[in-house]
Amino acid sequence: MKPIERRKYPYGIQVFSIIRKENYLYVDKTEYVYRMTHSDNRYMFLNRPRRFGKSLLTDTLHCYFEGRKELFEGLAIERLETEWTSYPVLHFDMSTAKNLSKEGLERELDRKLFAYEKIYGREEKDIEINQRLQGLIERAFQQTGKGVVILIDEYDAPLLDVMHEDENLPVLRNVMRNFYSPLKACGQYLRYVFLTGITKFSQLSIFSELNNIENISMDTSYAAVCGITEEEMRTQMDADTVWLAERMGTTKEDALQQLKTYYDGYHFAWPSPDVYNPFSLMAAFSKGKIESYWFGSGTPTYLIEMLDKYQVIPQEISGRKCEASDFDAPTERMTDITPLFYQSGYLTIKNYSAFSGLYLLDIPNREVRIGLMRSLLPNYVRRPAELNTLVGEMAECIHFGDMDGALRLMQTVLSTVPYCENTRYEGHYQQMLYLIFTLLGSFADVEVRTPQGRVDVVMRTHDTLYIIEVKLDKDAGEAMRQIDLKQYPERFALCGLPVVKVGVSFDSGRHTLSGWVIE
Known part of the structure; x- marks a missing residue:
């Protein structure tokens, strides 16, 4: 069988005449x-x-x-x-x-x-x-x-x-x-x-x-005047997807699913087709691998400064609602960061209610979610680069169901990392767990409501659901007792995954885990 020929991809090229004259792919x-x-x-x-x-x-x-x-x-x-x-x-x-x-x-x-x-x-x-x-x-x-x-x-x-x-x-x-x-x-x-x-x-x-x-x-x-739609992927770029799949050593459908997970999910109107980030997509085809290209190309400093200005914590970025009129608010009179985050591509439209006139905005894809969390780490530790090895090793532990090993790694690494000021409150450690678990590539959520209260952190992997309760300067057993007392697992009984309870204690003096219980 004749190998598929690789086309030229306009990674970072924005000049139409060059793309057309030099035979680059043009959608x-x-x-x-x-x-x-x-x-x-x-x-x-x-x-x-x-x-x-x-x-x-x-x-x-x-x-x-x-x-x-x-x-x-x-x-x-x-x-x-x-x-x-x-x-x-x-x-x-x-x-x-x-x-x-x-x-x-x-x-x-x-x-x-x-x-x-x-x-x-x-x-x-x-x-x-x-x-x-x-x-x-x-x-x-x-x-x-x-x-x-x-x-x-x-x-x-x-x-x-x-x-x-x-x-x-x-x-x-x-x-x-x-x-x-x-x-x-x-x-x-x-x-x-x-x-x-x-x-x-x-x-x-x-x-x-x-x-x-x-x-x-x-x-x-x-809605699709910029960016690349699923239909365009499957028609104008079908042969390119086959080539990428061969390069990645996988099937065409699996390559499409990975591309969708990382770069798809944008909607700039409602209704709208799913739109892929064109910069990341062309970079992935050009380099033959899936990585964080758009977010890695530079996060505007003003966005991080605006997060600080509006005191938005990591877990409050996603799942936001707003009216159409919110997008028109003059910048100097803005009372909410939501429109700015939408326009910058860190949030996108996920639903719209004609009855209430409200748009539901959320993080579009994995590339943006992980990139955002990584950019926020400096608010929690002074040398976030030292957590890169931790994240990789923890991801391997959790993939194979070894939560105990993952927490031991976290305990060891966090004890050597200088912390930022104002860390003597439970929410700080809850937010830090949310960031780290999100960077692992897992779905994580905090303050999840149940009939009896709120779970500090819920994390879902490919085969397990973890219910995690955090305590500061208290015994980890107390965190586990709260999970049992408030019957948190019942809220997730129908999720289709085995549920693992994790009670975690942080030591505010040493800025790391002091103990944990896993059931």
């Missing part, structure tokens, strides 16, 4: 491009998490509006488009304007404008950045006789890292608001305006005067 999204550019509204906004295909979509629009028909041969749009008109395109990628001062941001905007002024010229009277952008639009229209296309990718990038800062956010926001202000005044010269970002545009109050932007972010007809 066809051009039907969406046609629909977007032939709708009633000429102003559109899309928010998606970082590295989720926004830049590739924007660059695809750029190539389309330049009339580069040859790049679209064999794609869906080829049978839809008949004119292929070339328009002047002003494309601004704001990802290069991160972590800048007011002066640095103004210099970066000056550089971007200058690149187009070399093409369309500049009037002496155009001094401020808004005047220069307006002049560019007017001259591009006059010189070509065609409506101007404005593409702004990651419009909010200059502001993301200062969203929690009362001093810097208003200053940088005013710069960006001034820059974007001509978009309304120049309406008669514009063919199409498309903006992408992570945060919804209304939250940052940048486009307060531009009230005709159509937000397609939660529109069901555009």
Whole structure:
């Protein structure tokens, strides 16, 4: 049998022309491009998490509006488009304007404008950045006789890292608001305006005067405009999945299930098909193995800072509910971190109730769950890297049903790891167990309600359900007696797995386990 040939995968490549000219895999999204550019509204906004295909979509629009028909041969749009008109395109990628001062941001905007002024010229009277952008639009229209296309990718990038800062956010926001202000005044010269970002545009109050932007972010007809769906996996990427399965030494269906567990589970509308993270998916195919690629590519520091600001503990991140209006709350008046976590890709829509109007948000997949927990470990131990070996060895013990061995490992390692301050309360150790058990790849939950009370930690593996009660500076036998007294196992009698009771005691002085009982 002839071996399956490996294709080229666009891992981190966001330039449409390169993907098409150099024969990289391209999952066809051009039907969406046609629909977007032939709708009633000429102003559109899309928010998606970082590295989720926004830049590739924007660059695809750029190539389309330049009339580069040859790049679209064999794609869906080829049978839809008949004119292929070339328009002047002003494309601004704001990802290069991160972590800048007011002066640095103004210099970066000056550089971007200058690149187009070399093409369309500049009037002496155009001094401020808004005047220069307006002049560019007017001259591009006059010189070509065609409506101007404005593409702004990651419009909010200059502001993301200062969203929690009362001093810097208003200053940088005013710069960006001034820059974007001509978009309304120049309406008669514009063919199409498309903006992408992570945060919804209304939250940052940048486009307060531009009230005709159509937000397609939660529109069901555009739910899969970025990312890769199950159907696309099984059709356009079927041969690639077979190749990956051979590389991993498994079956095609098993490879699909592993990919689904790690990278699937996103929904940006309801109803919506399941959407895979495209960055992680292409990385997995490119490297021939499943690992944490999206989360490993960088966790924005502002998210961890916002977790601290809103005092969100690990087990409170998932299973959150919110109304549609919550996504519109201006950033400086936000009272809940939920919308920000959703927009950043750490939570996604899992259900919606038409009766209550509430969305249920949860962590999308294993990659994000484990990555989040790992990023939170520094809040519990000062040298979290020392727990990596512990997690691996504990995972092996628990896989083979050796909870005693796992707890002995935890006791030994935790006794050598310096702890953070403020650890003299039971909840700290409960949260730390939740983090460690989640990093093991097991399902873990805390404060699980039963008819008689709440179980500190419930952990489910492939073949066992563990009920774990935590005590601080008390005997482990007391934890076991509480499990028995409140009849916690009865709550899980129908789970289909054998139930193991575990009473654990922590010593606040030594910052490690002092004892445990397993039944």
